[in-house]
Amino acid sequence: MDTFTLILEIIGTIAFASSGAMIAIQKKMDIFGVNVLGATTAVGGGMMRDVILGVTPPSAFSKPVYILFAVITSTLLFVIVYTNPFILRSKIKYQYYDAIMMLCDTLGLGIFTVVGIQAAANVMHENNAFFFTFVGVLTGVGGGVLRDIMAGETPYILVRHIYACASIAGGIVCVVCRASIGEAAGAILGLIVTVVIRLLATYFHWNLWRIP
16 A cells, blocks of 8 residues: 555655645746745645644655655656747647646645544544544645735635535545455545546636525
């Protein structure tokens, strides 16, 4: 399960770093800002998780491989856009930018939700479904919240479609299934549920009720 979790974390790190870096590029930040926002998005939720779990120093510092992947991803995206500035002005941007960012954000959300649950289970060996789900959701949405605040935006989870609720649903599925069919299978099912709900919410424009 450790190797499986590591692979998921790296994929999630790349996905979240991509979303953070592209928002920074869209906000006209320099290469340092792009790397900071990309890395913060990638490891921010995990750092919140580690603080809650009492893991010191947070894994982002004790295992800098995650920040390394985030920086490489952010720098690569910056170089691509810097050498091809027409990308930001072309029809491709308007046709595919939102879709790509949504997919990266969704993949990172699903992965870090189940990874957060696994981390909580490793620290607290008794089965506490509420705590596991809470830590999973915090891990999933934390980086995105920090990204939006640093970019001067209203946090995505408060205004756009079904986001945190998808993480909650996937987290519950993961917690329930991991006890009955195994950790890996539970993690995969939780990831799938989170991603599917998020994609459906985006496609059908599902939102929670709000005051008109």
